[in-house]
Amino acid sequence: MADKMKCQHCGKFFQKDATHCPHCGEAVDLKKIKRRKIIKWGVVLTLIAIVATVTFFLLRKTKADMIKSGLTEEQSWDLICQYRDTNEPDSLDGALQRYADEFPKGEHAFDVKTLKGRLEKEAKLWQKVEEGGSQKDAVEKYLFEYKEEGFFFLRAIAKLDSITFFEKQELNTVEAYQEYLDQYPDGAYIENARQNLAKLDAVPLTEAEEEGAKEIILKHFKALENNDTTLAKSTVAKNMSSYLGKKPCSQKDVGVYIRHMYEVPGRTITFDVTDMFVKKMTAFEGSDPIYNVSFTLQEEMNKPNKSALDDETSKTFKGTAIINDDMLITSLLLE
Numbered sequence: 480m481a482d483k484m485k486c487q488h489c490g491k492f493f494q495k496d497a498t499h500c501p502h503c504g505e506a507v508d509l510k511k512i513k514r515r516k517i518i519k520w521g522v523v524l525t526l527i528a529i530v531a532t533v534t535f536f537l538l539r540k541t542k543a544d545m546i547k548s549g550l551t552e553e554q555s556w557d558l559i560c561q562y563r564d565t566n567e568p569d570s571l572d573g574a575l576q577r578y579a580d581e582f583p584k585g586e587h588a589f590d591v592k593t594l595k596g597r598l599e600k601e602a603k604l605w606q607k608v609e610e611g612g613s614q615k616d617a618v619e620k621y622l623f624e625y626k627e628e629g630f631f632f633l634r635a636i637a638k639l640d641s642i643t644f645f646e647k648q649e650l651n652t653v654e655a656y657q658e659y660l661d662q663y664p665d666g667a668y669i670e671n672a673r674q675n676l677a678k679l680d681a682v683p684l685t686e687a688e689e690e691g692a693k694e695i696i697l698k699h700f701k702a703l704e705n706n707d708t709t710l711a712k713s714t715v716a717k718n719m720s721s722y723l724g725k726k727p728c729s730q731k732d733v734g735v736y737i738r739h740m741y742e743v744p745g746r747t748i749t750f751d752v753t754d755m756f757v758k759k760m761t762a763f764e765g766s767d768p769i770y771n772v773s774f775t776l777q778e779e780m781n782k783p784n785k786s787a788l789d790d791e792t793s794k795t796f797k798g799t800a801i802i803n804d805d806m807l808i809t810s811l812l813l814e
Contacts, residue, residue, distance in 0.1 A: 552578075556587045563594065568605075568630040572598060598630055605631040608638075615642050637667065644668035653679055653760045653769065657801055661721035661810055682768055684759040691806050692757045692770040699808060700750040700776070706741050708734045716807040723811055751777040752798075767804040774798045776813060 550558065555578045562571035575595045582588060604621065608631075611617045618639045625632065640663050647655040648671075656676040660669060695714050702711035712730040715722070722728045723736060740748060754775040759768050776796040801810040 552582045552585045552587070555582065556585075556591075559587075559591065559594070563630075566630060566633045568598060568602065571630065572602075601625065601630050605634070608635070615639065615646075618642065640666045640668065644672065647672070648675065651675070651679075653771075657771075657810060658720065660799070660812065661726050664724070664812060664814060676771075679760060682759040682761055684757060688759060688770065689757045692772050692802050693755050695802060695806050695808060696755065696772055696774060696800055697752055699811075700752055703737060703740065704748055704750050706737060708737050711737060714808055715811075716803060716805070716809045719808065720801070720810045721812065722808075723813060747781045749779045751779075753777070769804070769809075770802040770806075772798075772800045772802060774800075 555574065559571065559574045559578060562568075562574055572595075575591055575598070578585065578587070578591050579595070585591075604624075608614075608617045608621050618635050621629065621631070622635050622639070629635065643662065644659055644666065647659040653676060656672045656679075659666065659672045660676075663669065666672075699711060699714040702708075702714060711733050715730055715733055717730055719728050720726060722732060725732055725736075740746075752774050754773075756773045758771045758773075760771055761768055774797075776798045778792070778794045778796065780792045780794075796813040798814075799810075799812045800808055803809050
């Protein structure tokens with residue numbers, strides 16, 4: 480109907496370029512039609528303006544009602560403490576402002592003013608970090624200055640996680656992705672790193688190499704099970720990139736870990752390693768091969784007596800280990 484118009488006399492439609500209505504024969508008054516359109520759109524725009532104005536005042540009223548939350552002074556202060564302790568700067572800013580508006584002379588008014596000043600000062604620094612884009616130095620500087628007490632600590636960790644992953648992705652090597660997995664075992668890009676790692680070309684694996692890689696994993700957990708520090712140390716490299724959350728680490732760290740495992744007298748632990756899969760890789764062209772071993776680990780830990788602090792536990796882990804060309808473990812991760 481876009482190419483037709485309605486006759487103002489008989490109400491029927493006809494082509495826009497006609498000078499007379501083909502149905503009733505009356506002449507087309509184009510000026511009158513245009514005036515009607517102008518009036519029509521004027522009414523529509525007026526209604527839109529009215530609706531927008533009403534909506535604005537309704538939202539304004541709703542916001543005012545939200546600010547007047549009905550919380551007591553102590554409840555309002557508790558909310559501030561919660562947002563402060565959980566690193567939620569946006570929510571904290573709103574809670575501080577609400578307290579300042581509702582309880583200007585409250586018991587915690589001075590603390591609120593001080594906290595608000597700290598938040599505003601730190602927010603300016605964090606804004607510079609955000610404006611700097613993916614600059615690792617700026618994020619690390621912020622974390623060095625504010626550490627875990629910083630209002631933007633969680634955002635800084637997430638940003639550093641992201642920057643590190645894309646740095647490793649640009650290198651696109653087995654070693655780079657493994658470093659990311661070791662550094663950020665709970666990182667936001669851990670699945671991306673694993674997928675990219677899997678896409679890298681694997682080197683043909685001999686049966687002897689596969690058996691050797693599996694054997695060193697079994698030997699290591701058998702040593703842990705038997706509380707045999709000497710045997711455990713013989714299965715790991717002198718210097719490892721990571722070992723069960725610690726990085727970097729050495730054979731000495733493995734001994735410390737075992738002592739912690741058996742610090743409760745009489746404790747017994749058994750390990751069952753299953754579903755082992757070995758993949759042979761090279762970190763970069765011309766380098767010695769490494770072996771990526773994935774496996775499932777079942778741990779059974781028994782308390783020695785009823786008065787022991789730890790309960791009897793049974794846990795299942797997904798494990799990943801990197802083994803060097805000498806068939807020694809250089810990285811071990813359980814999750």
